[in-house]
Amino acid sequence: MKTITLGERDIREAVTMNEAIDAVRRGFVDLAGGAFEMPTRTVLRDGQFLVMSAHHRPTASAMIKTLSLNFERKPAIAGTVVWSETGRLDHLVADAGTVTALRTGAAVGVATDLLAAPEAGRLTLIGAGGQAPDQVRAVHAVRPLRQLIVVDADPRRAQALVETLEPELPGVELRTAADAESAVAGAEIVCCATNATSPLFPESALPAQVHVNAIGAYRPTMRELPDELLAGSTVVIDELDAVLEESGEIIHALETGAITQSALTELGTALTAPPGDHGKRTVFKTVGVAMQDWALARLLAEKFLEKR
Template identity: 80%
Template sequence: MKTISLGEREVRAAVSMREAVDAVRRGFLGLAGGEFEMPTRTVLRDGGFLVMSAQHRPTGSAMVKTLSLNFDRVPAIAGTVVWSTLDRPDHLIADAGAVTALRTGAAVGVATDLLAAPDAGRLTLIGAGGQAADQVRAVHAVRPLRALTIVGGDRARALADTLRTELDGTEIRTATDPAAAVGDADIVCCATPATSPLFPASALPAQVHVNAIGAFRPTMRELPDELLADSTVVIDELAAVLEESGEILHALRSGALTRDDLTELGTALTAVPAPPGKRTVFKSVGIAMQDWAIARLLADKYLP
């Protein structure tokens, strides 16, 4: 039996964002087609510890991720992703922080490619934590960015300096007021642990695509009800958001949304596109299939 262990550097070297987006897109289509056995994740200490698992029926492969999450430390996410298959005893173990950032960004890339205007090129990113850079990389992979605004303090300025070396030709600036920063955006990415909406719906342009990945517990909320009520809303998985998404749960309770207003991303990928000119929202709490998709890429490269 062979066990391969991969740190953040090895994970990053093996998987590009473009590969991650393509793999996660295939995963969402497979999920819609019933290919996955995927329990709702186990949450302990109100989100301080998470356990996620997925089994891919066609390949007999499985992924289990365990992590701890603490926004007061660096890195905020620490843990492992374990990959195994039925046909061989070998295992792959990968850094959960790197896999989580890649797969979260990749899901946003899939949704943005589907829902954002074809010529969208102005991104406003709210939040500059561990998930932020891969939000930008994923959007840039599907909609080359002309302008990027990062909302935050010192961490936003540090992230802007890092991304300038990657996004040649993109105008990059920082801001401190989320409501003012989203006013001319084509795409907005929210990656914060907020417990109340980051901006009013009225601050947004008439046509905009919004990704919200930061709030992953019922007590957290990045988006206002008014935005959800006035948008085409796509989610990662219904069972997951009904268990964990503060935005969706609040909007359902207030009557701003009904369950019929929610479309899973895998279904949306095969459906008629949203009408042009309408606001669109992708709300994700993160599901195990996404981790499986990245782990499979790593296994294909390190466990041939």
């Protein structure tokens, strides 16, 4: 039996963002088609410890991720992703923080490619933490950027992210901003990657046509988006049971009557029957589902196990 253990550098060198996006896109289609056994994740200590699992019936392969979250440390996410397949003795263990950042970025890439206007190229990113770089990379992979504005409560962290991404974004206008409300005014795409407990900006601050990705709020007590935005937008989610259990903004909007459950479309369903109207606002809300981790783990397994 072989155990292949992969750290951040191994994963980054092996998987491009485009590969991650393609893998996660296929995973969402399979999820909509019923190919997965995927229980809602186990949440301990109010979200500080998470356990996620997924079984892909067609390939008889499975993934289990265990992680701890602590936003006061770097990295904030620590843990492991374990991938195995029935009939094989060898398995793969990968760094959960890197897999989580890649698969979350990839999901945003899938949704942005589906929902953002074809010519969209101005991105405002709110939140410059560990998930932020892959949010930008994923959007840039499907909608080449002309402008990036980074907003963070800590201006130094926003500037550091801009400097980190600058070599990857030649020709792109890069700058920071202190105020989210003014920073989203001219955006064509907005990515929210914070641990906020109240909306980051009012609905009125956004342009009439914009695509918004929200990845940060993963507990019922957290919110990044206002009810009014959800009420006036096409809302696509990663998975219904997951957002009803964990998404603070979806739960709040349902409780206030701003939206109804029928207004929510799962991403896998939207990929098979895409919304055709790019003239209105669109929102992608994700709390993260185990299928995404499975998709990245399988991609790594194909690269590191099959050749051995």
